[in-house]
Amino acid sequence: MRVEPTGVSLAVRRGETLMAAAERLGYRWPTICHGQAVCTACHVVLTRDTEAFEPAGPREQAALRLFEGRSYFDGKIVRLACQARPVADTTVTKRGVRAIEPRPERRSPPDR
Amino acid sequence: MTSSKDDLSVREQSGMAVVPGARYTSQAFFDLEMDRLWPRVWQVACREEEVPQAGDFLEYIIGDQSILVVRSDAETIRAFFNACPHRGTRLASGTGSFMTSEIRCRYHAWRWNLDGETVEVVDRHDFPTGLCDDDVRLGEVKVGRWGGFVFVNMDPGCEPFESFLGAIPEVFASYRFEDMRFRSYRTIVFECNWKTAVDAFNEGYHPQGLHPQMLTWYDDTRFVYAQAGRHSLYGEEHARQEMGPSPRLGLSPEDYDEAELLADRIDAVSGLFSRSDRRLLEELQRNGPPAGKTTIEVFNEIRIRAMRDRGYDLTGLTDDQILRNGTMHIFPNLLGPIVHGNATLYRARPNGLDPDSTLLDYWALEWAPEGAEVPPVERKFYEDWTTKDWGLINNQDFGNLVEVTRGMKSRGYRGALLNPVQEANIIHHHRVIDQYLAG
Ligand code: FES
Ligand code: FES
Ligand SMILES: [Fe+2]
Numbered sequence: 323m324r325v326e327p328t329g330v331s332l333a334v335r336r337g338e339t340l341m342a343a344a345e346r347l348g349y350r351w352p353t354i355c356h357g358q359a360v361c362t363a364c365h366v367v368l369t370r371d372t373e374a375f376e377p378a379g380p381r382e383q384a385a386l387r388l389f390e391g392r393s394y395f396d397g398k399i400v401r402l403a404c405q406a407r408p409v410a411d412t413t414v415t416k417r418g419v420r421a422i423e424p425r426p427e428r429r430s431p432p433d434r
Numbered sequence: 435m436t437s438s439k440d441d442l443s444v445r446e447q448s449g450m451a452v453v454p455g456a457r458y459t460s461q462a463f464f465d466l467e468m469d470r471l472w473p474r475v476w477q478v479a480c481r482e483e484e485v486p487q488a489g490d491f492l493e494y495i496i497g498d499q500s501i502l503v504v505r506s507d508a509e510t511i512r513a514f515f516n517a518c519p520h521r522g523t524r525l526a527s528g529t530g531s532f533m534t535s536e537i538r539c540r541y542h543a544w545r546w547n548l549d550g551e552t553v554e555v556v557d558r559h560d561f562p563t564g565l566c567d568d569d570v571r572l573g574e575v576k577v578g579r580w581g582g583f584v585f586v587n588m589d590p591g592c593e594p595f596e597s598f599l600g601a602i603p604e605v606f607a608s609y610r611f612e613d614m615r616f617r618s619y620r621t622i623v624f625e626c627n628w629k630t631a632v633d634a635f636n637e638g639y640h641p642q643g644l645h646p647q648m649l650t651w652y653d654d655t656r657f658v659y660a661q662a663g664r665h666s667l668y669g670e671e672h673a674r675q676e677m678g679p680s681p682r683l684g685l686s687p688e689d690y691d692e693a694e695l696l697a698d699r700i701d702a703v704s705g706l707f708s709r710s711d712r713r714l715l716e717e718l719q720r721n722g723p724p725a726g727k728t729t730i731e732v733f734n735e736i737r738i739r740a741m742r743d744r745g746y747d748l749t750g751l752t753d754d755q756i757l758r759n760g761t762m763h764i765f766p767n768l769l770g771p772i773v774h775g776n777a778t779l780y781r782a783r784p785n786g787l788d789p790d791s792t793l794l795d796y797w798a799l800e801w802a803p804e805g806a807e808v809p810p811v812e813r814k815f816y817e818d819w820t821t822k823d824w825g826l827i828n829n830q831d832f833g834n835l836v837e838v839t840r841g842m843k844s845r846g847y848r849g850a851l852l853n854p855v856q857e858a859n860i861i862h863h864h865r866v867i868d869q870y871l872a873g
Contacts, residue, residue: 352683354646361646363683388647388826394697418689 324413325366328420334408340366341403344419352418357404359385364403366414372399374412381405442466444864445849451861453850455842458627464789468497471766471870474589476598478768478781479503481799482582483615484811485511489532489548494586495793497784501575501586502526504537506548513575513586514550520570537572546572581611583768600663606762608751609772614799615808617776621795622816623785626835628767628792630842631782632863634831635761635769638668639856642682644830649680650690651698659858664866666859669760673753677730692729693719699733711740745803746775763859765866776800790839 323332323340334343341351341364354361359381368374378386382405389395403416442463445452457463479494485505493516494501500516502525516524518539525537532538536553537546545553550572555561578585578595580603585595592598624631638657641648648654659668677695679685700707700715707715714736723732734757741756742748748756756774763769770779777799785791802808816822819832841847852861 350684352650352685352689354642354649354680354682361649363646363650391701392698393701394694417691418683418685420689 323408323411325419326413326415327417330419330421337407339404340406340408340414344403348422349419350422351403352416353404355404359402359405362388362402364416365389365400366403366406366416368399368401368412368414371410371412374410375401375406375408378402378405443868444861447851450854451852451864452848453852453861453864455847455849457864458629459789459839459843461789464627464784464787466871467867468784468787470873471867472496472499472588472784474587474592474870475766476578476585476587476592476595477766478583478764479513479586480584481616481811482511482579482584483808484529485584487531489535490530491526491532492529493527495783498787499588500524500527501588502537503577503584503586504532504548510549511577511579511584512548512550513577513584515573515575515588517573518544519572520544520555525572544570550574581606581609582614583611598664600665602662602665602762602764605662605667606772608755609774609777610801611777611799613747613801614777615802616811617798617800619795619797619811619813620816621793621813622819622832624792624794624819624832624835625790626792626839627789628782628784629863630835630838631780631792631794632763632767632769633838633860634835635771635780636666636668636763636859636863637853637857638761639853642680644834645827647826648698648702649682651677651679651695651702653678654680655682657856659856661859661862664765666763666765666862667760668859670758673734673755673757674730676728677733696729696733703737706737706740706744708740708743711736711743741775744775745806746801747804748774763863765863770797792835 323334323343324330325332325344330344330349332340332343332347334340341353341357344351352363354363362385378401382402385402386400389400441454441456442460443454445454477496479501480492480503484492485503488505488507490505492503494503502514502516504512504514506512516526518525518541520539520542523539523541525539526532532548535548537548539545543556547553552567552570555565555570558565576587576590576592576595578587578598580599587595638654641652641654653674656670657668658671660666677692677699678687679690679695696719715733718729718732718736723729734753738748738753738756751774759771759773761769761771767782768779770777779797779799781795781797783793783795785793823829824832854861
């Protein structure tokens, strides 16, 4: 599974959502609701292969309705990465997917 | 279950204000408000344009109290307790106009002029000669006017209107509320306490919970909160100079798509733009900004031009003033987002004597273009808010009112743990209420 424009590639496990896979592999995925199909911030735009994912369930469908009337998404095929489970390899577009940088090691405060 | 007095006051806990749920849910607290707050506080009864002609009246209802607001002459607006001094009959209801410039009781036909002075007590000769006109004049309610709003106060010994308003006229002078007229007027019944409805619009702390969808294009972390006398306000200190999502998303500029942000920003204020503005916006979306300018700069220019084209007089305002937005809360129950040119105001009134029912007046006000004929106010009433689609954000706010109410009634609810910064205006609201209840 490839995520543009950064070109991140993810080995998604069977039955796993796209966002869960990314998080397991150490990437940060944009979210506000942390996977509850509410915030829509995790959305991906599919460029092709709409059948590369399991069909959206009722919760995802409800959230996807929030894209109606948002002119930017006119004619675009959108899925929620926190819900969508890939069944085949494909490429999606999502900005802001980045490897989580290892935290700088904490040093104890110097003695006075 | 009755609550002791202690249950009802705002308590301090670990340096924080904790607001007991009973202040919202208990009949005892509601009755206290009915007794000590509403009869003594200045409150907005209506707008001047609702009683434009001499003889026009409007019935203002708060709880179980009915007040008649009357236009006595071109300059004067008066208010009276809506009760006949004879046997108490309500003198008028709803809105309308008194024929022959007289108020006439339907029961025994006593009459008063538009100043509330007695015109006739029928068969006055039956009464002792000691009965004087003042004994039977209409009971007067005090009136204060600012910004086209008509305030009333039932307490003859109340604080002067000017001291109640305090700094408000100065702080909001540039918004010229007096030049605004109703674009729409809707009243909606909600199953919640009136304060729950006020709270819903009195902080910018909840978008990440209730309106998370807007955070992809809207920075919700920029509000500053301030109290002004009994009242409060919050808003942006400066207009946005860059387009960006909420920092809660943790994205850096290369992580988001300006085109998407711009499209959502345009959608959010789409009602403003004319066809020619739309062409300019499309061009901006297609080709990006011209060299030396940023997308938001061009967008803001188009926005300001659209406001001018709409007939808004923006003289004397800086671009920063024109573009930033804020929320005003006039104690106790009028508040909402305002920008130069228009205001969305919510007025929350107790519905009868039920602590769990609120009449929310939802007013859209707009600067009337100079010389334009303004159509009369059309009021719409919604017994059930779900019968209409109010737009995503309102739907989310409205749907939440009942959820707050239900949760607050839980025996396990320990009181509102308010955010000292972003919910400071809610804490302030409670403290000012307490001043009325105590005094
Ligand atoms: S993470 Fe919020 S909708 Fe997917
Ligand atoms: S997090 Fe604020 S009411 Fe629950
Ligand atoms: Fe809201």
